[in-house]
Amino acid sequence: MPLVRYRKVVILGYRSVGKTSLAHQFVEGKFLEGYDPTVENTYSKIVTLGKDEFHLHLVDTAGQDEYSILPYSFIIGVHGYVLVYSVTSLHSFQVIGSLYQKLHEGHGKTRLPVVLVGNKADLSPDREVQAIEGKKLAESWGATFMESSARDNQLTQDIFTRIIQEIARVENSYGQE
Ligand code: GDP
Numbered sequence: 001m002p003l004v005r006y007r008k009v010v011i012l013g014y015r016s017v018g019k020t021s022l023a024h025q026f027v028e029g030k031f032l033e034g035y036d037p038t039v040e041n042t043y044s045k046i047v048t049l050g051k052d053e054f055h056l057h058l059v060d061t062a063g064q065d066e067y068s069i070l071p072y073s074f075i076i077g078v079h080g081y082v083l084v085y086s087v088t089s090l091h092s093f094q095v096i097g098s099l100y101q102k103l104h105e106g107h108g109k110t111r112l113p114v115v116l117v118g119n120k121a122d123l124s125p126d127r128e129v130q131a132i133e134g135k136k137l138a139e140s141w142g143a144t145f146m147e148s149s150a151r152d153n154q155l156t157q158d159i160f161t162r163i164i165q166e167i168a169r170v171e172n173s174y175g176q177e
Pocket of ligand 1: 016
């Protein structure tokens with residue numbers, strides 16, 4: 001019987017960037033138009049990658065800004081992060097930098113498993129952040145970057161596959177030190 005590995009992942013970002021829509025699309029396979037709860041929510045899903053099975057526990061947060069204090073529950077026992085901004089909001093991209101800084105301080109580690117997501121890529125005419133800017137920021141952390149749309153099931157699945165892979169990559173790199 002394959003070993004099922006538990007992975008706790010927190011989704012962080014400014015409000016209205018699509019955190020809940022991504023979590024919903026991933027778990028339920030649908031895009032919910034105009035669905036906007038402000039409370040924190042958790043989701044569970046078994047993800048199979050090759051021969052490995054993962055129990056992915058997702059925490060969808062209520063949204064942060066540059067002044068937010070991250071609770072310990074967003075740090076302790078968390079394996080990885082999906083940091084989400086909207087490509088239609090420069091401010092949401094700026095908030096990501098300060099969130100990353102806080103996570104980094106909280107963990108006291110040089111490398112954190114992170115997937116940086118530029119969401120709402122389907123709204124290209126309203127774009128305020130270019131893909132290259134997201135890519136550069138993720139590269140500066142040694143993290144993974146992708147653009148997505150919560151309307152697109154495949155792109156959304158890819159985000160959560162990538163974070164599981166990123167957690168394994170960072171764990172292996174520590175194991176080799
Ligand atoms: P949250 O506050 O970050 O959890 O954001 P929500 O998931 O509640 O989304 C805020 C609004 O943006 C809602 O009206 C969603 O329907 C919409 N939305 C979320 N993701 C996308 C996306 O990828 N494309 C488009 N066009 N709209 C999106």
